[in-house]
Amino acid sequence: MTPGAETAAFWSRLIDLSLLTMLVLVAYTMLRSRHLFAIVMLSGIYSLLSAALFVSLDAVDVAFTEAAVGAGVSTVLMLGAMLLTVRREKTQRLGRASLGIAVVALVGAALIYATTAMPAFGDPAAPANSYIGAVYMERTAAEIGVPNVVTAVLASYRGFDTLGETMVIFTAGLGVMLLLGPGSGRGGRSVKDRPGKDEAP
Amino acid sequence: MTQFLAQLPVLPIIIPLIAAPLTMLLPARALKGRIPCLFATLVSWIAFAASAAILHSVATAGPISYHMGDFAPPIGIEYRIDLANALVLTLVSGVAALAFPFSYASIRAEIDDHQLSMFYAMALIAMVGLLGVVITGDAFNVFVFVEISSLSTYALVALGARRDRRALTASFNYLVMGTIGATFFVIGLGLLYQATGTLNMADLKIQLAGRDNPMVEAGFAFILVGMGLKAAMFPMHLWMPNAYAHAPSAVAVFLAATSTKVAVYVIIRFTYTVIGADFDFAGAAFEYLIAPLAVMGMFFASIVAIFQDNLKRMLAYSSVGQIGYMLLGISFGTEQGLAASLVHLFNHGLMKGALFMAAAAVAFRVGSETCDGFRGLARRMPWTAAAFIIAALSLVGVPGTIGFISKWQLLSAAFDSGRAWAGFLIVASSLLSVIYMGRVVELMTLAPAPDASAAVREAPLSMLVPMAILVAANIYFGLSTELTVDLAERAATSLMGAAR
Amino acid sequence: MDLLAFAIERYNYWIFITLMMMGLFIVIARGNLIKKMIGLNVFQTSVFIYYISIGKIAGGTAPIYLPEDLKARMAHGGDHAPLPGKDAIGAGAIRVDESLHGGAGFAGNDLQSLAGKAAPPEGAALHSAPEGAANDILAAPPLTIEDHAGAAGAAADLAKAAAEIVYSNPLPHVLILTAIVVGIATTAVGLALIVRIREAYGTIEEDELEAADDIAEFGYVPSKRGLPEQRAGA
Structure with missing residues (x-):
């Protein structure tokens, strides 16, 4: 590696590390805060930070999607739901903290155990990077001819996953229509006596 | 024709996948809402016919591999169908083919007319999600279809809110637990992917050979826990009783007969096809963790079931116990145990489907979901009562029914593998099921x-016929074991063969 | 110094674990349903970070061909990389032959022979996946052997041609694009449920909801954490 490249690598790694640290700080603030509005805003910031991290990790398509979906759509949905419900989390002790800590500690321990065997970060010879992913890089130019390999894989090699993904979005839209749309009986039990929206006189 | 048959493996998925959005566009209120129901029924029959054709083809000529978009695996997504998937595929589509016509009367009574088209679209999506999980040979594709089936299920369960608002909280809890489960599954996949670089199940097996390391162990554990959540494995079952109890009755029929079974299938698939037998930790996990949990589930859930007043919740707890039998069978680590689990998986789908259908018919006519609604039912709704009694006998394990076949297989697998204790525990927990089913049968x-008995009529034919078919299957497969036991044994042999 | 390097190498993974733990903790221990949904988001996003970290290659760039590289590759790759599957399989399903040649063995039930072939040498740690293991891996799947050898050769040639260009692994990006969409779909359905719960119960705090459900079920609140002004059972 040339000295210039090395410096660049150093700085990009430094950016990664600081973004990651900021993510933890934001997540911790979200955990502590009880102002739902603040938490929703922080979750937008959290998504933007992770989008920035994805750019730094070369995942530009993912960063774009995360910024649009995570920071944009998701925040708007959360704000809407918050306005329709409550603004503030109740101060309360749920008695679940100990259960939460136990579960979380167990899961964390399992993952930390797993990291001991993980290939080093950025290792080009790691199995994940040297096998199918590399094959996609090799073949796309000749077989698909699209410059963006992520697009090529998304639409061709793993196109069926993408069809499923479209179906997931359709399902979610249909689900929201069933839950909130006409005939959903909004308002719970009491709505039974009320005529459906479009039947209202 | 050959060209058409070559595309056979993808038909049970792609036809409902296209049909679901179309269903949504059908008129909901014309002809008393029959149009969407008939259309969905037709689609589910096509899916069932395709599944049965696949099962026949796999049973006679060996496993099928279908390459999505003609990209050969592991580059592309593969559908790989051997006997184990084909069997579960047939179960899911078969139950759906009966549940759709059954649902007509019940759903019209329980949800708003405006929503019928959307409801049937959603139900088709739930079916296609489960079928997609079963049929695929690609690990990440499993996740996508798990989410399709889960999201649609959350919405379907919440539709019960028109009768009881608790359906909403039940659905939300299910959503939280289900999402945690699915995300655990993705973490597990990530670990396996990081260790191997591939997502194709058969290829994962090849790449994993000889790589026993913490990543693979943790990955397997995450997949097990994630799918355990979806399967309502004992300590992670809390979402399920409420979800089934408050879902619309017809939805509960379909879910109870299929959804947890599919999750158990995924556990089997990953244990044998992906991880395989040369990993000691997988065997140890089943021996020392899953088996005790399975036994605890068998007893705990059965005891809780005895004290339930809501019939659907009682049946749901009973399902938690029955999942325990399946996991116990897998944990033996023998071919016989695996075959017994597969048989029980298939049989339990049939009997729970029949029981929930009877419960739905009672809810439809009597309007009650508690055990009280069953009071004197034998005189008020003789056919429904007869169906319930036969299915209950089957659940208990009376000879001549499929329940007996499952229990017999499990018992002989237990004794043959030198686990006499497991055999005794299976018998003991079956006695508990005698208590909770017996209580209802006695009522x-x-x-x-x-007093109001005069007003109650027998369930309509649209309910009775599917129920009768399912009950007949309970007896038929209890007498003729060719299809289930033989196929399950062959499936187990090939799974174990692949695992080695 | 080595310890520091070790820590920096795994920093992404450890942060992923920390974020995942926080998200999961919010979901389990917090009672407000909206906050639970946000916890689920944090939990899922942490998994995205993990996947993307797997795919990063040191000194790499985004997996989008640079224009001149694409031209070179298209010219180069055209002669020996046929569309996979088209050659041998034709359209549609193929029967997996359980006993015969290697290609089927990959997909077939009898994986043993191939598993043996593809296994890396004893003791080969994952960190240092050696040349040999990589070659074995590439030779195992049913992409015709020449094809793969070709790909490997092409890789070598290209490595010479465009020595500086390293692309990160595209596959995790593809998977996470799908997962993000799944995540937002779950959030949407969850929030719709929350709105309905608020309308039906008048609250979105879990303990109050549980108390209301208990009243509906048993007629009283069995837990000690009773609530003073609960609108019992509506």
Whole structure:
């Protein structure tokens, strides 16, 4: 590696590390805060930070999607739901903290155990990077001819996953229509006596 | 024709996948809402026919591999169908083919007319999600279809809110637990992917050979826990009783008969096809963790079931116990145990489907979901009562029914693998099921009907016929074991062969 | 110094674990349903970070061909990389032959022979996946052997041609694009449920909801954490 490249690598790694640290700080603030509005805003910031991290990790398509979906759509949905419900989390002790800590500690321990065997970060010879992913890089130019390999894989090699993904979005839209749309009986039990929206006189 | 048959493996998925959005566009309120129901029924029959054709083809000529978009695996997504998937595929589509016509009367009574088209679209999506999980040979594709089936299920369960608002909280809890489960599954996949670089199940097996390391162990554990959540494995079952109890009755029929079974299938698939037998930790996990949990689930859930007043919740707890039998069978680590689990998986789908259908018919006519609604049922709704009694006998394990076949297989697998204790525990927990089923049967036959009995009629034919078919299957497969036991044994042999 | 390097190498993974733990903790221990949904988001996003970290290659760039590289590759790759599957399989399903040649063995039930072939040498740690293991891996799947050898050769040639260009692994990006969409779909359905719960119960705090459900079920609140002004059972 040339000295210039090395410096660049150093700085990009430094950016990664600081973004990651900021993510933890934001997540911790979200955990502590009880102002739902603040938490929703922080979750937008959290998504933007992770989008920035994805750019730094070369995942530009993912960063774009995360910024649009995570920071944009998701925040708007959360704000809407918050306005329709409550603004503030109740101060309360749920008695679940100990259960939460136990579960979380167990899961964390399992993952930390797993990291001991993980290939080093950025290792080009790691199995994940040297096998199918590399094959996609090799073949796309000749077989698909699209410059963006992520697009090529998304639409061709793993196109069926993408069809499923479209179906997931359709399902979610249909689900929201069933839950909130006409005939959903909004308002719970009491709505039974009320005529459906479009039947209202 | 050959060209058409070559595309056979993808038909049970792609036809409902296209049909679901179309269903949504059908008129909901014309002809008393029959159009969307008939259309969905037709689609589910096509899916069932395709599944049965696949099962026949796999049973006679060996496993099929279908390459999505003609990209050969592991580059592309593969559908790989051997006997184990084909069997579960047939179960899911078969139950759906009966549940759709069954649902007509019940759903019209329980949800708003405006929503019928959307409801049937959603139900088709739930079916296609489960079928997609079963049929695929690609690990990440499993996740996508798990989410399709889960999201649609959350919405379907919440539709019960028109009768009881608790459906909403039940659905939300299910959503939280289900999402945690699915995300655990993705973490597990990530670990396996990081260790191997591939997502194709058969290829994962090849790449994993000889790589016993913490990543693979943790990955397997995450997949097990994630799918355990979806399967309502004992300590992670809390979402399920409420979800089934408050879902619309017809939805509960389909879910109870299929959804947890599919999750158990995924556990089997990953244990044998992906991880395989040369990993000691997988065997140890089943021996020392899953088996005790399975046994605890068998007893705990059965005891809780005895004290339930809501019939659907009682049946749901019973399902938690029955999942325990399946996991116990897998944990033996023998071919016989695996075959017994597969048989029980298939049989339990049939009997729970029949029981929930009877419960739905009672809810439809009597309007009650508690055990009280079953008072004097044998005189008020004789056919429904008879169906319930036969299915209950099957659940308990009376000879001549499929329940007996499953229990017999499990018992002989237990004793042959030198686990006499497991055999005794299976018998003991079956006695518990005698208590909770017996209580309801007693109410039906011996207790006098409440005064209003004159008003109650037998369930309509659209309910009785599917119920009768399912009950007949309970007896048929209990007498003729060719299809289930033989195929399950062959499936187990090939799974174990692949695992080695 | 080595310890520091070790820590920096795994920093992404450890942060992923920390974020995942926080998200999961919010979901389990917090009672407000909206906050639970946000916890689920944090939990899922942490998994995205993990996947993307797997795919990063040191000194790499985004997996989008640079224009001149694409031209070179298209010219180069055209002669020996046929569309996979088209050659041998034709359209549609193929029967997996359980006993015969290697290609089927990959997909077939009898994986043993191939598993043996593809296994890396004893003791080969994952960190240092050696040349040999990589070659074995590439030779195992049913992409015709020449094809793969070709790909490997092409890789070598290209490595010479465009020595500086390293692309990160595209596959995790593809998977996470799908997962993000799944995540937002779950959030949407969850929030719709929350709105309905608020309308039906008048609250979105879990303990109050549980108390209301208990009243509906048993007629009283069995837990000690009773609530003073609960609108019992509506």
